[in-house]
Amino acid sequence: MQRGLAAFALCLVPAVPALAQANAPAQAEAIVLRPLSFFKVNDLDFGDIIPSATAGTVTIEPDGSRSRTGGVTLAGNGGEPARFAGLGSFNRQVNISLGSNTIWLTGPGVRMRVHDFEIGSTPTAILSTTPTRFRITSPLGNYNFPVGGTLEVGANQAPGDYSGTFTVTLNYL
Numbered sequence: 001m002q003r004g005l006a007a008f009a010l011c012l013v014p015a016v017p018a019l020a021q022a023n024a025p026a027q028a029e030a031i032v033l034r035p036l037s038f039f040k041v042n043d044l045d046f047g048d049i050i051p052s053a054t055a056g057t058v059t060i061e062p063d064g065s066r067s068r069t070g071g072v073t074l075a076g077n078g079g080e081p082a083r084f085a086g087l088g089s090f091n092r093q094v095n096i097s098l099g100s101n102t103i104w105l106t107g108p109g110v111r112m113r114v115h116d117f118e119i120g121s122t123p124t125a126i127l128s129t130t131p132t133r134f135r136i137t138s139p140l141g142n143y144n145f146p147v148g149g150t151l152e153v154g155a156n157q158a159p160g161d162y163s164g165t166f167t168v169t170l171n172y173l
Contacts, residue, residue, distance in 0.1 A: 035141075036172045038086025044114075044149055044166075047079025051157035058153060062120025062146040072153045081120065085144035088136045088172055095131035099167030105151070109158025112151055117166065120146040131171065 031039060046058045049072050056070025058079075066079040088094060096119065104111045117127040125132055127147065136143050147168065 033087040035087055035089070038084055038170050041083040041085050041144065042080065044082035044147065045078065045080050046151045047077075048075035049073065049153060050075050051153055051155070051159075053155055055155045056153050057150050059116075059150045060148040062118055062124055062148045064146070070153075071155065081146035081148040083144060083146050084168060085142070086170065087142050089141040090136060090139050092136045092141070093173040094134050094136060095171040095173060096127060096134060097131040097169050097171075098127050098129055099169065101128050103164045103166045105162035105164040107158070107162030108160035109162075110154050112153060112157065112162055114149050114151050114164065114166070116150045118148045120148070127168070133173075 033039075044060065046060055047066060049058055049068075052071030052073070054071025056068055056072035058072055058074065059067050060079050060081050061067075062081050064080055066074060068074050098117055101117075102113055102115045104113055118124050119127050119132070121134060
């Protein structure tokens, strides 16, 4: 009888494979540019904020720094400027403009206004519907630029995700 129990116990021990194997999928992407084009690299993100009974603002500078005014508290280290990149030609002039000087972010509460879009040029400049002229200084003609802005946060702004869109137009001269 004891021999039968010992044999049964040995049957319950799982076999351990000599090698373990696992697979994990990953993505690879590429953007092939045609001359005189540009694209969005990432969106303007004001990060996580905490409203209060007092209205305020959150500003994302083109260099990525984030500041606030009024009753807004910045939560965490989030937030980043929008970034665009493209391909032109060395020394070519480009006019950059916005589709609108103000946009609205909508969400579960009262909409919030975004304004004072600023491009990370040297020196920085406020973008508007009136074109601003720049020159492509890269010998290869490639370029990238960040765009920041200022968000108006209402008193007692409802929590949730808010979003909106803005348009940047480039005209190669």
